[in-house]
Amino acid sequence: MATELPRTNVVVVGLGAAGGVAVLPLTQAGLDVVGLEAGAWLAPADFSPDELRNNYRGWPQSVQKANREVPTHRPTASAPASPRPAIHPMMNAVGGTTLHYWAQSWRLHPWDFKVVSETRRRYGAARIPKGYTVEDWPFGYDELEPYYDKVEVEIGVSGQAGNIRGTIDKRGNVFEGPRARAYPMPPLRGTGFTDMMAGAARSLGWNPFPGPAAVNSGRYQNRAGCVYHGFCARGGCHVSAKGSTAVTTIPKAQRTKHLTVVTEAHVTTVAVNAQGRATGVNYLKGGTEYFQPADLVLVAGYVYENVRLLLLSTSPAFPKGLSNNHGQVGRHYFSHNQQSTVSALFPRDLNAWYGLPAQGVAVDEWADDNFDHGGLDFIGGGNLWVYSDRRPIAAAGMSTFGRAPRWGSQWKAFVKANADRWNTAYLQKTTLPHEENYLDLDPVVKDPLGFAVCRITADYKDNERKVATFIQDKMVEWFKAAGAIATEKTGMGTMGPTTHAYGGTRMGDNPETNVVNRWGLSHEVPNLGVLGASVMGTSGSRNPTLTAQALAWRTADYVAKNWKTVAG
Amino acid sequence: MDYISRRDLLKRAGAASAVAAVPAVLTEAAQAPAAPPPRTEPLETLSAPEAEMLEAIAARLIPTDANGPGAREARAAHYIDRALGGALAGSREAYRSGLAGLDAHARATKGRGFAQLSEADQDQLLAALEQNAVPGFAAPGSAVFFNLVLNHTLQGTFGDPYYGGNHGFVGWDLVGYPGVRLAVTPDEQRLGQRPRQLHMSAYDYSMFSGRRPARADATPEEDTAPHGARHGD
Numbered sequence: 001m002a003t004e005l006p007r008t009n010v011v012v013v014g015l016g017a018a019g020g021v022a023v024l025p026l027t028q029a030g031l032d033v034v035g036l037e038a039g040a041w042l043a044p045a046d047f048s049p050d051e052l053r054n055n056y057r058g059w060p061q062s063v064q065k066a067n068r069e070v071p072t073h074r075p076t077a078s079a080p081a082s083p084r085p086a087i088h089p090m091m092n093a094v095g096g097t098t099l100h101y102w103a104q105s106w107r108l109h110p111w112d113f114k115v116v117s118e119t120r121r122r123y124g125a126a127r128i129p130k131g132y133t134v135e136d137w138p139f140g141y142d143e144l145e146p147y148y149d150k151v152e153v154e155i156g157v158s159g160q161a162g163n164i165r166g167t168i169d170k171r172g173n174v175f176e177g178p179r180a181r182a183y184p185m186p187p188l189r190g191t192g193f194t195d196m197m198a199g200a201a202r203s204l205g206w207n208p209f210p211g212p213a214a215v216n217s218g219r220y221q222n223r224a225g226c227v228y229h230g231f232c233a234r235g236g237c238h239v240s241a242k243g244s245t246a247v248t249t250i251p252k253a254q255r256t257k258h259l260t261v262v263t264e265a266h267v268t269t270v271a272v273n274a275q276g277r278a279t280g281v282n283y284l285k286g287g288t289e290y291f292q293p294a295d296l297v298l299v300a301g302y303v304y305e306n307v308r309l310l311l312l313s314t315s316p317a318f319p320k321g322l323s324n325n326h327g328q329v330g331r332h333y334f335s336h337n338q339q340s341t342v343s344a345l346f347p348r349d350l351n352a353w354y355g356l357p358a359q360g361v362a363v364d365e366w367a368d369d370n371f372d373h374g375g376l377d378f379i380g381g382g383n384l385w386v387y388s389d390r391r392p393i394a395a396a397g398m399s400t401f402g403r404a405p406r407w408g409s410q411w412k413a414f415v416k417a418n419a420d421r422w423n424t425a426y427l428q429k430t431t432l433p434h435e436e437n438y439l440d441l442d443p444v445v446k447d448p449l450g451f452a453v454c455r456i457t458a459d460y461k462d463n464e465r466k467v468a469t470f471i472q473d474k475m476v477e478w479f480k481a482a483g484a485i486a487t488e489k490t491g492m493g494t495m496g497p498t499t500h501a502y503g504g505t506r507m508g509d510n511p512e513t514n515v516v517n518r519w520g521l522s523h524e525v526p527n528l529g530v531l532g533a534s535v536m537g538t539s540g541s542r543n544p545t546l547t548a549q550a551l552a553w554r555t556a557d558y559v560a561k562n563w564k565t566v567a568g
Numbered sequence: 569m570d571y572i573s574r575r576d577l578l579k580r581a582g583a584a585s586a587v588a589a590v591p592a593v594l595t596e597a598a599q600a601p602a603a604p605p606p607r608t609e610p611l612e613t614l615s616a617p618e619a620e621m622l623e624a625i626a627a628r629l630i631p632t633d634a635n636g637p638g639a640r641e642a643r644a645a646h647y648i649d650r651a652l653g654g655a656l657a658g659s660r661e662a663y664r665s666g667l668a669g670l671d672a673h674a675r676a677t678k679g680r681g682f683a684q685l686s687e688a689d690q691d692q693l694l695a696a697l698e699q700n701a702v703p704g705f706a707a708p709g710s711a712v713f714f715n716l717v718l719n720h721t722l723q724g725t726f727g728d729p730y731y732g733g734n735h736g737f738v739g740w741d742l743v744g745y746p747g748v749r750l751a752v753t754p755d756e757q758r759l760g761q762r763p764r765q766l767h768m769s770a771y772d773y774s775m776f777s778g779r780r781p782a783r784a785d786a787t788p789e790e791d792t793a794p795h796g797a798r799h800g801d
Contacts, residue, residue: 048776049748052727057655060781086658192759227751238750238775351761353745354752388757392726392745397719406698407629407718408691412742416635419743 002282002289008034008260009567010559011281011294013267013309016096017545018531018552019300020245021151025553027258029560034292035250036265036283039063039092042099042246047236051391054100054235058087063264065092069447071304073496075459076436082496084445089499090302094263095246097302097499098545099236102357103214103243105157106383106542107148107550109368110141110177115432115538118369119379127379129463133332134432135537138509138518141177147550147557149180152212154252155243155549156220158185159212172209173362175370185217188226191388193350193423194361200482206363211385213358214243214546223247232356233389265290268451269313270297270528276317277568278528284449295567296559300531300552303333303501304454307439307534310505310515312451323522328515329505330439334431336500336539337460339493340468342475343424344484345401350420352388357426360387366474367541368430378463380430382471383541384478386423395419401486424490425475428500428541429467431460437495439504458495468492500533500544507535507551520555527568529555609732613652613660617683618667619645624683625670626721628690637738644724647733651720659716666713669704670697730769730780737767750775 010026012019015037026033039062046061053060058067066088073082090097111118116136119127128134151157161182162172187210190198194210201208215232218225224239232242240247253259267283271291280293299306310329311321321329363384364370373379396415399422400406404414437458445453460468476487508514511523516535522528531552533544540547559566611619626639626648639645652660670693674682678689685693696702700709724733726743734740740747746756747766750773756763771780 045775045779048770048773048779049750050728050730050770050776050781052723052731053781056723060655061779189754189757191757192761193757196759228757229749229752348759349744351757351759351763353763354749354757392740392743393723395743395745396722396726396739407694409631409633409635412630412633412635412638416742416744419745 002291004291004293007293007295008032009294010034010296010298011036011292012298012300012531013281014038014096014300014302014305015094015245015250015261016090016300016302017098017101017245018548019298020095020098020250021154021549022298022300022531022552022556023253023259024154024249025556025560027253027256029563030258031560031563032258033253034260034262034294036262036267036281036292037092037094038065038264038266039094039096040263042093042095042236044236044238044240047099047231047238049229049231049235049238051231051393054231055233055391055394059091059100063092065266066090069305069308069453071439071454071456071497072442072445073456073458073494075457075494077457082494085497089497093246094250094261095244098214098242098244099246100234101499101545102233102543104358104543105152105155105159105212105214105546106540107177108141108538108540108542108547109175109370111369112538112540113137113140115379122369123373123379127373129379129432129461131436131461132432132434132463133513135508135510135513137537138507144547144550144554145177145180147554148546150553151546151549153184155214155245155248156185156216156223157183157212157214157243157546158187158217159183160187160210162209170207173364174207175364175367183212185220187211188213188215188217188356188359190361191352191355191359193352193388194359194386197386197478197482198361201361201363201478204477204481206365206478208361208363211358211360211362212546215356215358216241216243221248226356228355228359230354230356230389230391232358266449267309268449270299270309270322272313272315272317272322272525274317276525278525296527296529298529298531298555303504303532303534304439304456304497306530306532307333307504308441308452308454311441318524323505323515323524323528325524326512328513332433332503332506332513332537333437333439333456333458334433334502334539335458335495335498336502336544337429337431337464337468337492338426338498338500339490340429340472341424341427341490342472342479343399343401343422343488343490344479344482345418345486346421346423346483347485348421350423352390352420352423355388357387357389359389360385360426363478366471376466376470378466378470380432380463380467381541382427382429382467382474384471384475385426385428387426390420398422399488401488403486423479425479427471427475428543429464429471430541431464431539433503433506433537434461436461456495456497460492460495465492500539502533502536502539502544505530505534506537508537519558520551521566527566529559531555609646612650614649614663618663619649621667621671621681621683622648622663622717624690625694625717626724628687628694629718629721630725636742637736639721639725641735642725642733642738643735644721644733646735647724647727647731648720650732656720659720662713662716666705666716669710669713670702672704673702728769728771730771740767741765748773
């Protein structure tokens, strides 16, 4: 029998990017919040500059819940299962994957909120590609702008504005939606290599700019500036320059005295009563079962975990899983096409051994609807990004561009000469939800507790393939303009477990096709909310985290302002 | 174009060529391959014949040659032996059956065990292993084992010396990695600059020396996906 704990106003399941942000406006409004986190606190001394541990071994210093629940994958419902990776793309700790993420903190483009109506308006209804289940968001960019702004200030985002209330600044992204004000900090510094790439972009008539990062470019809110030491990709920050929620919003919420953080809490189900209202959550900690009653439950895990927790939470009122009486939980799932990259070989050392993935230069000319698609056979596009970041194992594992074998003396001579002469671009491309892509529970594979893991049934479809081809060609053009002597395109792969997953509990006004309403609260369970990218219906061409955080703040703000209605 | 300090001196003296995709061979480094260093650590997981064979394989994947020390001097096999008792324990059986399968093929086709063959014969067998041409391996074939050993040999040659490989920082010197630093200046990121070579493990820094990862920590098998497949975050 579970130990029943004292009731709280709000229980938040997961203190990562989204839950870790939501606790701040909730507690500042005076609501009592219990944050249940599967992981534990980690300290700067846990973030050693260790390529093996960070990039190959799945963070053994953290609680290993995620690595025991890696989703399974199959490209289609009739395809055999793909090989299952041993390491989950995300990790468990207070702060979640914001501890080791790249911290690129983009706002979505206004087009991303209106893909359907804008495509119809500009190109005609026939240009919505077949089989895709994309909808307009229930609101536009302007509605989310104030929340982007709040998050940027709280976690500390550095960057160069390109559009402040309609005034265009060519040092920034001229295509971005209007911002109320500049970033709280100037952008991260350039490097010799990124300056070289920026010059090449200008020679093509493009407008390169430094990207936004939740990494301090100087001292900010009592945290140090970035030290550019080269272990930021899947690495924690030993000087707390990265604006993880573990060092920003969560400790600030704790100072209100309204937040209780419970670590190593493994949530198993959300409980509901006979009337279909959420009553709290069940969790395991140290082998003991607890029940945390709450007026409002906010599920704030990663996409796979949010969907899985709802599907595992069956009850007489919700026999197919919580909030799933319309069969929409797990639907409209998609993941960013971050593959289909381009690598380039240069005739000189790039001195790119240090830096971070967020220290780079972007080109947005070919993203979203920033260019005319009239003569093209796809919608959307991609953001082109190159950056300074290199570690020795990965450097030695470089492509040989067809110029040397993979091992032996010739290979050794090649990597000795070229280990610092290559770069791989990061190309984030529009991906849309498709009727054949979804998440559900795996009928066979279980976690060590005996609960089914999440199963991904998804693959890239026609629009993603066409975008990838187009964007790779643009990237080849950019690398060649910078003097690359060889380029190489990598394949698209398939939609396996990833850091950029979206959907599964999509947000929208229509309960027939969406799990949560425009405020992030369930259409079916009025005191259940969902935070994170699982509510997002489009990806745009950029990293999801800042948008997931802005949405989480917006949901929390709505809850605080309408508490009596929400809590019933 | 290259990285170790004597090459810097050559470059400044104008003795090194300008940019090229494949380097000129250094004359002063053109010497006979060194004899294998005596094993300084006892085996932790592999049997002595397995370790001998793995060292022979690693030494062909990253040979000791005119470009300097290779996997043998880095003690990559020692790294793998140790990791197979901890973080890479999930691969222990693959090594047992893979090494046995390759050795059996060596005896059947060359009349001797793999470790006793000439370098040319070893290279021929490794190429066959890479091309799925060694019989007796489960589908999709022997290339899976080849890729496993190659990835682990790269880790053992270029990973942090704390884990038992990259002995004497020979791997980092080979690719010109300037070393683990806790802070990097703007100048150290400019073209044409060459940050001073540091020979420090992450765990040589006092901030991290108290939080060394357990060597036998049972963590998941690492992802050995090929170049590019794990790109992005």
